[in-house]
Amino acid sequence: MTYREALKQGIRQVLQHDQRAFLMGEDVGRYGGAFAVSKGLLAEFGAERIMDVPLSESGFMGAGIGAAIGGMRPIVEIMTVNFSLLAMDQIVNNAATLLHMSGGQVNVPVIVRMGSGIGRQLAAQHSHSWEPLYAHIPGLKVFSIGTHEDARNFLPAIFDHPDPVIIFEYTSMLNMEAELPTEPENVNTHLAAIRKTGKDISLVTYGTGVYKSLEAANTLLADGIDVEVIDLRVLRPIDYTTVFNSIRKTHRAVLVEDAWGSVNISSEISARIMENIFYELDAPVRRLGGVEVPIPYPKHLEDASVPQPADIINLVKNSMRHGGV
Amino acid sequence: MDTTLKAGTAGQDNVDHYTNILYQMQLIRRFEERSAELYTQSLIRGFLHLYVGEEAVAVGVMQALTGEDSILSTYREHGHALARGVDAGRIMAEMYGKQEGCSRGRGGSMHLFDASKKFYGGNAIVGGHLPMAVGMALAAKKQGKASVTCCFFGEGAAAEGEFHEAMNLAALWSVPLLLVCENNLYAMGTAIRFSHSETHLEKKGEGYGMATMVVDGMDVLKVEAAAKQAVDTIRQTGKPLLLVANTYRFRAHSMFDAELYREKTEVEEWKQKDPIPALYRYMKEQFGFSEAAFQGIESKVEEEIKAAIDFAEKGKWEPVEELTRFVHSETQTN
Numbered sequence: 115m116t117y118r119e120a121l122k123q124g125i126r127q128v129l130q131h132d133q134r135a136f137l138m139g140e141d142v143g144r145y146g147g148a149f150a151v152s153k154g155l156l157a158e159f160g161a162e163r164i165m166d167v168p169l170s171e172s173g174f175m176g177a178g179i180g181a182a183i184g185g186m187r188p189i190v191e192i193m194t195v196n197f198s199l200l201a202m203d204q205i206v207n208n209a210a211t212l213l214h215m216s217g218g219q220v221n222v223p224v225i226v227r228m229g230s231g232i233g234r235q236l237a238a239q240h241s242h243s244w245e246p247l248y249a250h251i252p253g254l255k256v257f258s259i260g261t262h263e264d265a266r267n268f269l270p271a272i273f274d275h276p277d278p279v280i281i282f283e284y285t286s287m288l289n290m291e292a293e294l295p296t297e298p299e300n301v302n303t304h305l306a307a308i309r310k311t312g313k314d315i316s317l318v319t320y321g322t323g324v325y326k327s328l329e330a331a332n333t334l335l336a337d338g339i340d341v342e343v344i345d346l347r348v349l350r351p352i353d354y355t356t357v358f359n360s361i362r363k364t365h366r367a368v369l370v371e372d373a374w375g376s377v378n379i380s381s382e383i384s385a386r387i388m389e390n391i392f393y394e395l396d397a398p399v400r401r402l403g404g405v406e407v408p409i410p411y412p413k414h415l416e417d418a419s420v421p422q423p424a425d426i427i428n429l430v431k432n433s434m435r436h437g438g439v
Numbered sequence: 440m441d442t443t444l445k446a447g448t449a450g451q452d453n454v455d456h457y458t459n460i461l462y463q464m465q466l467i468r469r470f471e472e473r474s475a476e477l478y479t480q481s482l483i484r485g486f487l488h489l490y491v492g493e494e495a496v497a498v499g500v501m502q503a504l505t506g507e508d509s510i511l512s513t514y515r516e517h518g519h520a521l522a523r524g525v526d527a528g529r530i531m532a533e534m535y536g537k538q539e540g541c542s543r544g545r546g547g548s549m550h551l552f553d554a555s556k557k558f559y560g561g562n563a564i565v566g567g568h569l570p571m572a573v574g575m576a577l578a579a580k581k582q583g584k585a586s587v588t589c590c591f592f593g594e595g596a597a598a599e600g601e602f603h604e605a606m607n608l609a610a611l612w613s614v615p616l617l618l619v620c621e622n623n624l625y626a627m628g629t630a631i632r633f634s635h636s637e638t639h640l641e642k643k644g645e646g647y648g649m650a651t652m653v654v655d656g657m658d659v660l661k662v663e664a665a666a667k668q669a670v671d672t673i674r675q676t677g678k679p680l681l682l683v684a685n686t687y688r689f690r691a692h693s694m695f696d697a698e699l700y701r702e703k704t705e706v707e708e709w710k711q712k713d714p715i716p717a718l719y720r721y722m723k724e725q726f727g728f729s730e731a732a733f734q735g736i737e738s739k740v741e742e743e744i745k746a747a748i749d750f751a752e753k754g755k756w757e758p759v760e761e762l763t764r765f766v767h768s769e770t771q772t773n
Contacts, residue, residue: 180574217543
């Protein structure tokens with residue numbers, strides 16, 4: 115099953131499960147979704163449940179927030195995370211703050227799905243990774259869909275959450291195939307997932323970093339390095355327990371993400387490791403983030419702008435050499 | 440649509456109704472004046488935006504709404520909240536920052552909420568609540584409810600992209616939304632002629648294919664009549680409507696405003712149109728409403744405001760241990 119199909123199955127399940135649920139976004143209906151995630155859903159559920167909206171990110175994001183306050187369960191699709199910057203006021207100043215400013219009176223159970231990351235040579239304005247921006251904001255729950263399993267199961271699992279939820283999906287993964295069990299399983303929506311256990315080093319990542327890290331881990335295993343791969347999944351609030359327990363076992367950590375290298379998710383995790391389990395470390399925490407440049411158009415430069423499996427392998431090997439074993 | 444509205448017919452049956460309207464406007468007026476004093480004593484902090492002069496809009500519009508209708512407002516919303524029936528004591532406690540406040544003291548003057556009254560703020564990002572109002576009206580429509588969503592905003596918001604996106608969505612989706620533009624001529628200190636290429640704001644509604652009305656916002660009876668007509672139309676058609684109420688604030692934008700941008704003579708001219716004495720005069724002429732009766736209102740208002748301030752004074756500071764409450768819901772299933 116493709117990542118795209120897995121996402122669609124998740125959306126279909128919540129639409130079937132609850133009549134209050136509806137999908138709204140640019141081109142989600144008649145066009146079939148900019149990335150074909152919602153293709154076919156209009157015919158299945160009708161225009162009341164699959165709502166095309168005009169190009170007005172702030173407007174329809176705000177409408178989604180209002181509909182959530184009014185008793186509906188809107189799922190707002192923002193075509194790419196880059197466009198979400200136009201809706202940032204609604205997400206930050208309204209969705210994330212109303213519960214607090216109203217002293218607990220106004221819940222905003224809105225779910226926002228955003229396509230993120232590079233992979234299709236779409237250049238800077240369609241390729242950025244804004245996870246750290248959203249992970250910074252109190253009042254939001256932020257999730258990153260790094261596997262087919264989560265693509266299929268995450269939305270149904272988080273659907274009853276009473277507060278605003280931001281879900282990052284990855285356009286570069288849409289056509290990726292993976293096997294999934296026929297019966298959907300319930301997934302935990304507040305814990306990081308250990309995607310591969312290992313004893314030598316903890317590799318902490320999310321999103322497109324998950325499969326790249328697993329690929330790197332397989333190669334490294336052949337070289338005798340047993341990597342533990344942790345998919346954070348939840349970027350706000352971060353599950354440090356899983357991360358720290360892994361490092362207590364391996365005593366080394368490499369952090370990998372596509373977002374720009376400074377002031378990103380890895381910066382925060384690195385700092386927390388220092389503050390909490392510094393004496394467990396046999397080597398400095400190492401980070402691998404996106405190169406600090408607006409994502410370029412040519413494929414070779416685009417590929418070079420985010421961590422690749424070879425970069426991960428090099429950094430892990432480097433970290434293993436440090437401090438000796 | 441007919442934009443020349445006549446005042447409601449006076450008659451003995453209406454005495455109670457008019458008396459109540461006069462009382463509500465006077466309550467807002469005195470509440471605001473007392474708030475300004477409390478602000479100078481540093482008992483109320485933050486920004487304080489007073490509604491003095493604009494009372495007829497909130498009170499007039501609110502007459503057309505039922506308890507099932509929802510209201511969204513701006514940072515200048517004490518008048519809307521009072522006219523909606525949010526408890527004066529809880530509003531004052533909110534401005535003091537006490538936990539007995541209508542937003543538990545976490546919102547302050549600009550963020551009054553009372554979900555039990557379907558009063559959804561108090562939004563301090565100019566225009567930020569307009570798309571939300573569209574969404575609330577959309578939710579009502581999807582759920583087959585008869586309720587109308589009413590959204591107050593100033594003419595300053597009509598220059599924001601949010602206004603235009605919301606107007607387009609509301610008209611496109613045909614949602615039961617009453618958009619009340621309180622045109623008080625100044626967005627903070629910038630006059631409408633310096634900020635709008637088209638100062639007849641109703642034309643902005645026409646551009647979106649929306650029904651529009653214009654009303655003298657200094658005449659509460661005209662506002663009431665216009666709002667009733669607007670809400671009736673919205674309930675019948677299910678479509679949104681833009682009501683522009685031309686009004687004026689007698690006081691500065693906020694307590695920090697030295698009012699360098701307008702002439703005192705202009706303010707004095709508008710004060711001649713003060714909606715409160717205007718209604719009082721009308722009631723005197725129509726059914727001999729007496730000075731003593733007006734004093735009765737005044738005493739009731741004074742008592743209510745005194746009680747509100749007492750309530751706020753006696754309120755408690757929320758324990759610091761509760762600082763991070765209400766960042767997330769307390770009944771989470773995930």
